[in-house]
Amino acid sequence: MEYRYLGNSGLMVSCLSLGGWVTYGGQVGPEVAQQCMKTAFDLGINFFDTAEVYSGGKCEIDMGIAIRKFGWKRSDLVISTKIFWGGKGPNDRGLSRKHIIEGTDACLKRLQLDYVDLLYAHRPDPDTPMEEIVRAFNHVINQGKAFYWGTSEWSAQQITEAHAVAQRLNLIAPLMEQPQYNMFHRDRVEKEYLPLFKNFGMGSTIWSPLASGMLTGKYNDGTIPTDSRLAIQDNPVMQRLRGNLESEDGRVKIAKVVKLRKVADLLDCTTSQLALAWCLKNPNxxxxxxxxSKPSQIEENIKALQIVPLLTEEIMESIEEILQNKPAQEYNFRKS
Incomplete structure (x- = not known):
């Protein structure tokens, strides 16, 4: 496993991590979640990600059970959770000081932990003053309930505003952003956030590296496997993604995945491993x-680490020829 510093901090996180989203507490039971987390830990993954909204809090519960069951040393783990959607009450959502503090306490209770390493603002909150947000996250850190705070799917402008507030008040600024990033979703990480990486030393913990499974190639024939996330019927996000898959844009992307398979074959890997390695190639x-949803998937994903050194300039150019979506001419991946 390779470990990378999280932005300009001294914290090291495994370059591949395991998240819970709709899987733990929802798609699979606690026993499977435990098996997956143990496999990940045994393979060197130290970073586990969840959120208060994942499966209505059940994801945090199941991940917390696994942590206790295996008796892992707390310093060997980097645990993150996210605050925004905590319930149906008027103060159970958003980034008010009240919800950040009470929501964090609820997360820790479900995880049965004294603290999380990383605490995210799961989305921006235009209804709450930025100073209130920054002060609240600093309060949680000062209480020892989190070590670092960050954002998820915030704009560069919003993150810059948070840094300005923190600097003016001599407070801790957000260290990391958690954006969507994959071969089909590139603009924010490769263009919009570049000043953040350069000026603030921001780290990034990216989600959906396989574009909700599209980059695995399992949807190439137009069918949805019954054990896949997209097969979940009562999830509005999955319903939207199924619609995207069946759209003209979806068909164009699948055609690109078919071409990417040839690049993967050249490197003797799967398209999933190629897509993960491509994300890892980005130094930011x-x-x-x-x-x-099963330990074998983690074992396959880990093999992507062996593919990163094989992504030469020539291979990267061949991938760009297939994707045809590079957002910024001035941006280039650092050579490995």
């Missing part, structure tokens, strides 16, 4: 959050 990516 601290960790790639993966999902898994």
């Amino acid at each position: 990516v601290s960790s790639v959050i993966t999902g898994a």
Whole structure:
């Protein structure tokens, strides 16, 4: 396993991590979650990601059970959770000081932990003043309930505003952003956030590296496997993604995945491993959050680490020729 510093901090996170999203507490039971987390830990993954909204809090519960069951040393783990959607009450959502503090306490209770390493603002909150948000996250850190705080799917402008507030008040600024990033979703990480990486030393823990499974190639024939996330019927996000898959844009992307398979064959890997390695190639990516409903998927994902050194300039150019979506001419991946 490779470990990378999270932005300009001294914290090291595994470059591949395991997230819970719709899987733990929802798609699979606690026993499978435990098996997946143990496999990940045994393979060197130290970073596990969840959120208060994942499966209505059940994801945190199941991940917390696994942590206790295996008796892992707390310093060997980097645990993150996210605050925004905590319930149906008027103060159970958003980034008010009240919800950040109470929501964090609820997360820790479900995880049965004294603290999390990383605490994210799961989305921006235009209804709460930025100073209130920054002060609240600093309060949680000062209480020892989190070590670092960050953002998820914030704009560069919003993150810059948070840094300005923190600097003015001599407070801790957000260290990391958790954006979507994959071969089909590139603009924010490769263009919009570049000043953040350069000026603030921001880290990034990216999600959906396989574009909700599209980059695995399992949807190439137009069918949805019954054990896949997209087969979940009562999830509005999955319903939207199924619609995207069946759209004209979806068909164009699948055609690109078919071509990417030839590049993967050349490197003797799967398209999933190629897609993960491509994300890891970006020097501004601290960790790639993966999902898994079975331990074997984690074992396959780990093999992507062997593919990163094979992504030569020539291979990267061949990938760009297939994707045809490079957002910024001035941006280039650092050579490995």
